[in-house]
Amino acid sequence: MSTTVRFVPPGVGAIREYRRSWLVKDLVAGAVLTALLVPQGMAYAELAGLPPITGLYTTITCLLGYAVFGPSRILVLGPDSSLGPMIAATILPLVVAGGDPERAVALASMLALMVAVIMIAAGIAGLGFVADLLSKPTMIGYMNGLALTILVGQLPKLFGFSVDADGLVGEVVGFARGVAQGEVVPAAAAVGLGGIGLILVLRRWPRVPAVLVMVVLAIAVSIAFRLGERGVSLVGVLPEGFPPLTIPAVGWSDLGLLLAGAFAIALVSLADTISTASAFAERTGQEVRGNQEMIGIGAANLAAGLFQGFPVSTSASRTAVAERAGARSQLTGVTGAALIIVMILLLPGLFRDLPQSALAAVVITASLSLADLPGTARLWHQRRVEFSLSLVAFAGVALLGVLPGIAIAVGLSILNVFRRAWRPYTTVLGRTEGLPGYHSVRSYPEAEQLPGLVVYRFDAPLFFANARTFRDEVTAIARTEPAPRWIVIAAEPVTDVDTTAADVLLDLDRALDERGQTLAFAELKDPVRRKIDRCGLTRAIEPQHLFPTVEAAVEAYRQQTGATWGGGGAARAGTVPGPRSSPAPTRQPE
Template identity: 65%
Template sequence: MDRVPGLRLAHSYERSWLPKDIVAGLVLSALLVPQGMAYAQLAGLPPVTGLYTSILCLIGYAVFGPSRVLVLGPDSSLGPMIAATIAPLLLAGGDPARAVALASMLAVIVGVVMVVAGLARFGFVADLLSRPTQIGYMNGLALTIIVGQLPKLFGFSTDANGLVAEANAFVSGLFTGAANRTAALIGVSALAGILLLNRFIPKVPSVLVVVALTAVVVNLYDLESHGVDTVGVLPQGLPTFAIPHVGWGDFPPLFLGALAIAVVALADTMSTASSFAARRGERVQGNQEMIGIGAANIAAGAFQGFPVSTSGSRTAVAEQAGSRSQVTGVVGALVIAVVLLFANSLMQYVPQPALGAVVIAAAVSLTDVAGTRRLWLQRRTEFLLSLIALLGVALLGVLPGILIAVGLSILNVFRRTWWPHQAELGRVEGVAGLHDTESYPDAERLPGLVVYRFDAPLIFANARSFGETVREMAEDDPSLSWIVVAAEPITDVDTTASDMLQELDTWLNARGVSLVFAEMKDPVRAKIERYELTRTIAPEHFLPTVDSAVAEYRRLTGASWQAPKEPS
């Protein structure tokens, strides 16, 4: 049952939960139908595929997903990634059937990657997107989505690709009269309605209200005759099982796109799951979440769907409506199925500009202006990383943008290890322990002793920096006799660093300076023994604490604490 949480839920389900789950499912379906169609079009697919996807992914996650509150479905952040992956593979004319086949195979590959990674306990992959780069990526994605949807909002279309080209095409279309005034009025009004309802009456299903009202207006005033495009009658019936047929040459680009989508979907899911689990006092099961999302994607791909992720907005709607379990998602899936079977003409008057407004409103919710401002105020280097990720997505495209975001996250970790904080420590009157002399310039020192802290693992990337810093200390102070390394932050020593330490200790010994380590962790000390460094560094120069090292130095030399000398 651990791998199939749905079975565990079936055994522990309480009858009192059912009314709340049914009500929450009905409320949720009001959001799932218009958003599913809108996000399908964002991915370059027929609107009905968004409904197919919603049905299957909700059922798949209900069986294999561990969270009782998360809601999966088509997502605005994945739409451009799906389009960017399948668009180069489409034949001339953009055959919709081939687009669906490619998107379905993409979902299956994403699902397989996620399931395998979950079984292999690769849940940590979500950490590849740091918060600053995630903010920048989402801001760039939102900007890309908004600009790409503006022509639809104003009732026309362009063939441009890329943010700059699409912006130019939109402005050019406005000035050349390509926009349809009636469609623009519908689109802008729909967008304003969604944003205002979200702002002032958040409990009202804004998307459903606005989409329904605009459909009524289109039908009542026959706006189709005025050039307003609509969704039209959806195909009747449920999706059928179909193995997506694609060529072998399509697999490499699909696989690369699937990896990028998997990273984004996992990062989004883990952040959403963590925030909702914290409120409910639950624990996030990262590896099982990967399996649950993978199963949802495989189910969607096997029934003419496309890749999905967790939706924070729909999860919030379900929770506010009283959802108690994944039965909420199953109810939502059943409602969509009923619409496809018996009310497929219900959406025929939904205007395309209104769906564009739904996508733009979702893109606005992806932006994190407050988070960006916080980065600017708190840490400029991370703000710069966020800005580079934004520009990468906006200027180079969605898939290169996610690769840039992941690469920046990894480089940022490496940078902190490559150039770690280093400090000389001294005694501060009235404050226990030893402290950074940069923070406390008046800290006292012991003559002939330097206590040095290196805040990182000692590896190939920073070994030279460590060695040069210690050598400079010895050269700058001819009276120096001990250099005590406060080694508690040093969590590793690799072979490159070991060779450096051996050469450094030999060089220091020739100048009458002892290299001493204090508070070295046992696993690191074991590596030192294995590297046979104790042949050079005397075993008595490994002391349990910094205080004991200082006390031993004072016992041997009789030195006493002194205030720092004034600079001449």
């Protein structure tokens, strides 16, 4: 008898569990959400270098795609301010001179399809952990740089003119030159600056749809004062109808750059989605399923790419709006998509008189929410090294561009992990009166050691990059005067030993044997013990020198040597050499 396992999309499962009492709340929340989805979708499309209507196409399709395959009941996906510059940086170099909107849309749609393939494949393969490649400090720096890049890039549009420049410095110079040459359109600047101020003020009342209020007032002012006749650029009538299913046509020569951009976008989108999903899951009691989230994001991008859309991510602000409006399920997003479809089909001229500077105001206020200045200040006070990493990531985005910036952020995160493993915290342990166990002599300088015994702790797995650091420190301890008879490795933090480290340990054991000194291990984990067994290390280090606890090792040393406690100091029998032997500033690392 054969058993067939069928995959049931989360959206289908959600229908089975749907409660009738949720219906009104979801419909109301969907209507409220639409008020935010429309202007933001149009604004973020222009941020990505695409026609405003593509933002609405993208919003509709990604909401429907995630509703079927996304596991979260509350998350809202759509065009995102953090992805807009990445999309523009990927597709604009490939667009022919003079700008071809149709080619730009095709490239963006192919980019969305590539992101979809990456996400779905990674989700099936269980690679949700790749979101951890962006550490919090480097992500803060990246987002700060992105916020500055977006803000500067939108300033000309906010003041009613445009500049032709690449990079942050070029855009600053171009904006300053435009202002100096009198290119500012006063009416556009008034609408844009007023829109920013209004949104920031209304944000004090979370239940007020600040963006919608600003957009409605901007349209009213535009109509009343005929701003289109005063040189203010307007959105105009949107194309009527919904696009057909389309396979984007791009050249083979375009795929390389698109693929690089797709990987960067997928990483940022995943990191943003996992963090947002985790935050809202705590409130709603749901469980975050990282791999299924990847498939859900992939499905949303797939749907967007097939209907002239562009890559999407989770929006924390829109999710928060949906939650505050009473959303209970993905029917909220489906309702929003349906209302936007009605608007496109029946009211394509609804935003005809909306000034472009108002859309710039929407983008700029969104960019301000990306920046995390308090988080940057906290890094300065807590960890100067991580503050430096954040600063380098910021400079990478601001000076080199968005895509190099994300590469720098990922590289810095990986290097920071490698740095900690390469030069981990190390210390000598001693016994402290009134405290059970053994503790770092850095945190407790009064800790006592037995004469001739050093208990040394290395807080990292042993592998090829740090094995020689371990060997050098143990060797330095062995050569202190008076020379210790036993060196016990408190190995509980050592979670792995690779073949390079095993060879180094073997050589170290032989060298200490020749000096008449004993190398012993305490608290080796069973998986690590099995690894060093396979490497033949336990044949060189006698089994009687492998102890289950530090206390057992110390007691064995006492029985063999007759050493006794009393009257000692922490540093008599050996200290950790080098610049890291200074007392720790806190007692946390012990």
